[in-house]
Amino acid sequence: MKETPAYAAQNTESIADTIERLGAVVPDYPKPGVVFRDLTPVFADGEAFRAVVDSLLAQYEGRFDYVAGIEARGFLLAAAAAYAAGKGVLTVRKPGKLPREVYSESYSMEYSENTLEVHQDDFPAGSRILILDDVLATGGTLGATARLIEKAGGVVAGFGVVLELRDLGGRAALNDYPVHALTAY
Numbered sequence: 001m002k003e004t005p006a007y008a009a010q011n012t013e014s015i016a017d018t019i020e021r022l023g024a025v026v027p028d029y030p031k032p033g034v035v036f037r038d039l040t041p042v043f044a045d046g047e048a049f050r051a052v053v054d055s056l057l058a059q060y061e062g063r064f065d066y067v068a069g070i071e072a073r074g075f076l077l078a079a080a081a082a083y084a085a086g087k088g089v090l091t092v093r094k095p096g097k098l099p100r101e102v103y104s105e106s107y108s109m110e111y112s113e114n115t116l117e118v119h120q121d122d123f124p125a126g127s128r129i130l131i132l133d134d135v136l137a138t139g140g141t142l143g144a145t146a147r148l149i150e151k152a153g154g155v156v157a158g159f160g161v162v163l164e165l166r167d168l169g170g171r172a173a174l175n176d177y178p179v180h181a182l183t184a185y
Contacts, residue, residue: 015051015052015055015182015183016182016183018042018048018051019039019042019048019052019162019163019182019183020183022041022042022045022048023037023038023039023041023042023163024037024038024040024041025037025038026038030111031111034111037135037163037165037185039073039134039135039162039163040073042162043073043076049080052077052162052182053077053080053081053084054084055182056077056081056132056160056162056180056182057081057084057085057160059158059160059180060130060157060158060160060178060180063128063130063157063158064085064087064128064129064130064157064158065087065088065123065127065128065129065157066082066087066088066089066090066123066127066128066129066130066154067081067082067085067087067088067089067090067129067130067131067132068089068090068091068092068118068129068130068131068132068145068149069089069090069091069092069132069133070092070116070131070132070133070141070142070145071091071092071093071094071097071116073133073134074092074131074132074133074134075091077132077133077134077160077162078090078091078132081130081132081160088123090118090122090123090129091118092116092117092118092131092145092148093116093117093118094114094115094116094117095115095116095117097117098117098118098119100119100120100121101119101120101121102117102118102119102120103117103118103120103148103151103152104116104117104148105117105144105145105147105148105151106144107140107141107143107144108138108140109137109138109140109141114140114141115144116141116144116145116148117148118145118148118149118151118152119152120152121152122152123152123153123154124153125153125154126153126154126155127153127154127155128154128155128156128157129149129154129155129156129157130157130158130159130160131145131146131149131156131157131158131159131160132159132160132161133145133159133161134161134162134163135161135162135163135164135165136159136161136163136164136165136170136171136174136179136181137165137168137170138168138169138170138173139168139169139170139171139172139173139174140170140173142159142161142170142173142174143173143174146159146174146177156177157178158177158178158179158180159174159177159178159179159180160180160181161179161180161181161182162181162182162183163181163182163183163184163185164179164181164183164184164185165184165185166184166185167185
């Protein structure tokens with residue numbers, strides 16, 4: 001994992017250790033048997049949030065034109081990253097939330113099925129899109145987002161996630177793309 005020099009100089013703790021220390025573990029959510037890793041306490045800590053965003057961006061520096069965030073926690077990461085990089089931000093939304101013509105993609109997740117949408121005309125064809133989200137689990141959400149970006153004429157520059165759940169095999173579902181996770185369980 002590549003950490004930003006500013007974070008490394010100010011902290012003796014790695015970004016992975018910061019995420020571990022601040023993240024909350026919620027058993028049996030959203031259903032019995034699931035262990036939910038809540039990253040909102042990481043995002044609520046200003047220094048940690050900056051370090052997360054900087055670390056995600058460092059991996060893809062100079063290799064993207066836009067940052068796409070997946071509803072909802074991905075919006076936080078993408079907006080901050082786009083601002084920090086001076087790039088535009090794109091929103092990947094659940095159905096019925098975008099007002100203009102959209103592309104839609106359905107997919108399966110760990111415990112449900114869903115659909116995502118993106119505007120058909122939010123970026124020029126050939127644009128390189130960095131896709132950010134909080135967690136990589138089965139790869140369904142990120143894979144659907146990649147297909148949407150490509151339908152709209154974009155090129156997936158890569159994926160950045162805060163946390164990867166290795167046991168769910170999501171990275172294998174995204175093997176055609178670069179994937180950078182700040183920490184994994």
